[in-house]
Amino acid sequence: MSEPRWLTDEEQHVWREFSVATRMLQAHLEGQLQHESNMPHTYYEVLVALSEAPEHRLRMSELADARKSSRSRLSHAVSRLEANGWVRRESCPTDKRGAWAVLTAEGFAAIKAAAPGHVEAVRESLFGPLTAEQVVALGEISTAIREGLSPRCAAAAAAAEAESACAGEVPEESFGVA
Template sequence: MSEPRWLTAEEQQVWRSYQAASAMLRAHLEGQLQHESGMPPSYYEVLVSLSEANGRRMRMSELASVLDSSRSRLSHAVSRLEAKGWVRRESCPTDKRGSWAVLTDSGFSALAEAAPGHVEAVREALFDQLTPEQVRQLGEISEAIANGMRPRCQAVREAADAADEAAELVSPVAATATSG
């Protein structure tokens, strides 16, 4: 086994600063959304993605991909959004296993109410702290990190989806075996 590539003192300091800033920013924005709008960020992200989609609708599999989410996790979130009346599911006429998530007028209104406060919180917490040059650099750095992580995240998501599908196949068989 090869020797670990330990972080330099400078890299260690940058890593810890990045972790602290990311955690504080995430906690602040999650708290703002929950307090002012009564919704967690995952719901907000689903509503935003659907609001930007053609006809305010997306295939569930495409929505999961856009949100970097497993289909199972997305399905649970959409179920909760359905219960609020913010999203509805529609069957896909060309694929019996597929379905669409559709943003309702009520969901669009909830998003329209939440967005101004959320955007202001993002602006105050992030962009107001940076110069225009730092904003550009942050964009480039963030894109480089995302591009490097995308294949790894895709592999993890695919493994989670495969495990969920396997569990769905086993579940009816187990139920039948134990009911007899």
């Protein structure tokens, strides 16, 4: 077995700064949404995805993929959003195992009310401290990281799906009942 490629002092510094900054940013945005809108960030992201979708609806599997979320985690979130009256599930007429998540009028009102404060928090905490050049660089860096991780994440998701299918678990499209 070969020796690990340890981080240089500079890489270690950058890694720690990045790690702390992203955790702090996520915690700040989570707190802002909880405080001002009584909504976890995860639910906000689901509502945003549905608000931007044609007819405010997405198949559950598409919604999970769009949010980079596991099917079970998304199903739990949608159940909570249903309890709030913000989302409803509809059966897929062409696929008995499939289900749609549909944004309700109440859900649209909730996202519309939450968005201004959330956008201001993002602007203030993420973009406020950066120069225009740093914003461009952050976009390029984020894209490079996402593109580098996408194949690995897709492979891991496929392996997990295959493993759950072998274990006799419910297929990914079976979101009709929570």
